[in-house]
Amino acid sequence: MSLSRRRFLSQSALLAFSPLARGNPLPVKGRVVVIGGGYAGSTACKYLHLTAPSLKVTLVEPRLHYTACPGSNAVIAGFATMDQLEHNYQRLTARYNFRHLRETAVSIDGPGHRVFMESGRQLEYDRLIVAPGVDFLWDSLPGYSRKLSETLPHAWKAGSQTQLLAKQFQTLAPGSNVIITVPRAPFRCPPGPYERASLMAAYSRKHNLRLKIRILDANDSFSKQALFEKAWHEFYPGSIEWLPGRETGQLESLQAGKNTVHTEFDQFSADLINHIPPHRAAAIARRNNLTDATGWCPVDPVSFESTQQPDIHVIGDAALLAPMPKSAFSANTQAKACAVAVASLLADSEPPAQPLINTCYSLLDENHAISIASVYGYHQGRLLTRSSGVTPENGDMEREARAAYGWYRNIHNDVFE
Amino acid sequence: MPLRPRIRELLCLLALLPGWATAEQRKAPPEQQQDAALVYPCFGCHGFKGHTQSRGIPALDRLDESRFMEKMHRFQNDPLSGSIMPRIASGYDESQLMRMSRYFFQN
Numbered sequence: 001m002s003l004s005r006r007r008f009l010s011q012s013a014l015l016a017f018s019p020l021a022r023g024n025p026l027p028v029k030g031r032v033v034v035i036g037g038g039y040a041g042s043t044a045c046k047y048l049h050l051t052a053p054s055l056k057v058t059l060v061e062p063r064l065h066y067t068a069c070p071g072s073n074a075v076i077a078g079f080a081t082m083d084q085l086e087h088n089y090q091r092l093t094a095r096y097n098f099r100h101l102r103e104t105a106v107s108i109d110g111p112g113h114r115v116f117m118e119s120g121r122q123l124e125y126d127r128l129i130v131a132p133g134v135d136f137l138w139d140s141l142p143g144y145s146r147k148l149s150e151t152l153p154h155a156w157k158a159g160s161q162t163q164l165l166a167k168q169f170q171t172l173a174p175g176s177n178v179i180i181t182v183p184r185a186p187f188r189c190p191p192g193p194y195e196r197a198s199l200m201a202a203y204s205r206k207h208n209l210r211l212k213i214r215i216l217d218a219n220d221s222f223s224k225q226a227l228f229e230k231a232w233h234e235f236y237p238g239s240i241e242w243l244p245g246r247e248t249g250q251l252e253s254l255q256a257g258k259n260t261v262h263t264e265f266d267q268f269s270a271d272l273i274n275h276i277p278p279h280r281a282a283a284i285a286r287r288n289n290l291t292d293a294t295g296w297c298p299v300d301p302v303s304f305e306s307t308q309q310p311d312i313h314v315i316g317d318a319a320l321l322a323p324m325p326k327s328a329f330s331a332n333t334q335a336k337a338c339a340v341a342v343a344s345l346l347a348d349s350e351p352p353a354q355p356l357i358n359t360c361y362s363l364l365d366e367n368h369a370i371s372i373a374s375v376y377g378y379h380q381g382r383l384l385t386r387s388s389g390v391t392p393e394n395g396d397m398e399r400e401a402r403a404a405y406g407w408y409r410n411i412h413n414d415v416f417e
Numbered sequence: 418m419p420l421r422p423r424i425r426e427l428l429c430l431l432a433l434l435p436g437w438a439t440a441e442q443r444k445a446p447p448e449q450q451q452d453a454a455l456v457y458p459c460f461g462c463h464g465f466k467g468h469t470q471s472r473g474i475p476a477l478d479r480l481d482e483s484r485f486m487e488k489m490h491r492f493q494n495d496p497l498s499g500s501i502m503p504r505i506a507s508g509y510d511e512s513q514l515m516r517m518s519r520y521f522f523q524n
Contacts, residue, residue: 024449047457051450329461336457340450350443352451355508357458359501373501375508387508392496403500406473410464417465 037061040316043335132282361404
């Protein structure tokens, strides 16, 4: 027997307004300000509304669009376009009823619960979520500077840097040499430099360019190492050379005019140098007593509340949340847990301590990928890994690639739609 | 002389009191919030509310309670039964899986 249209509509309406279908929102009021509209900040705004729709949420983010880092290596390798990386905030703000203030936050008055904008404007909050991402240590390598990055792009923040590196890379002559330098961990997207090398080699293979790609790594091991090295051997024999810090010594200087980098034990020249500078938490966190000596923000791993300033939460790349890596997925999962924690704390409830996940796919070429996936839990107030693993050695890398593209579509649906 | 350590103990206790009192006053989070927090990470791969936008990743919103449990048990027991799910499923215990399935079934 089929349901009559009227009965179906009346039941649908009841379901839509039932507490269970709405996720039983918390009836809590308060003002929450979120600084930064990347994966962490945008997700936090959306899930704050879902958890407690009466909250007054303001996103402080100067940009109109967000340009995603995941996928940017595919732009450099010529099989994705910049517009595929762009995500705007309009749908989010309309659907999840928060305000997008297009300003730059410059300082925080913790005891006074106020955030000051570059324009002089100020916002009051009951709880503040800081998700500012990373800054680069421009002066960590003699010969390199912020100014130089305008012609020698790092492309480790997506946007004009990605376009510039793509242009420089795609116009290399056959037989050219490329150097990618990798900073000492922790840095955002730990498998990213090795994916970049893989996709550059894929481009070289496709266009028969015979490029040689060297990775000068400040570290002695890297994420998904065995899988990457096996793929390089099978897909791109002789094209990618990984040189760990223990063999070359650390970077000592860069001579842009001669396209040369010097290390403690050696020197390397290339037609294209892609120097990825070391990172630390962004300035707003550093200038407002949210960072410690590591340059990152220590937080309680359940509530993400700063251990240095009450009522201020830090999520995403700026937060010190090892063993979670600094990734888009980590930021997304931390933001949801933080949104529930903030709403719970405003309702005088304990924040729930539920497992967090990180998943990260790396493309080897347009049709093959590998992945890492981990679940994190808590023990005596500390975050620890409950399960973790990479693609099995005999795993289906074409299936992983299909999942990687699916992940890309779905995480943006979760964050920005 | 024995008074001094006592005063110190008392001061330590007083210093701890505000934080302790706040934590004591807090209620346990509502069950629904706990279940939501448990399930939210899944949406990062499977799309918002498990409604996938891609054929590369299965939907969660079309599963029923028993099918969800059956799939998760299979992932836990067979490392080659999926892409990343065998690695993720093994990070959850039975009661967490049951609460996740309840969330999907009820929502």
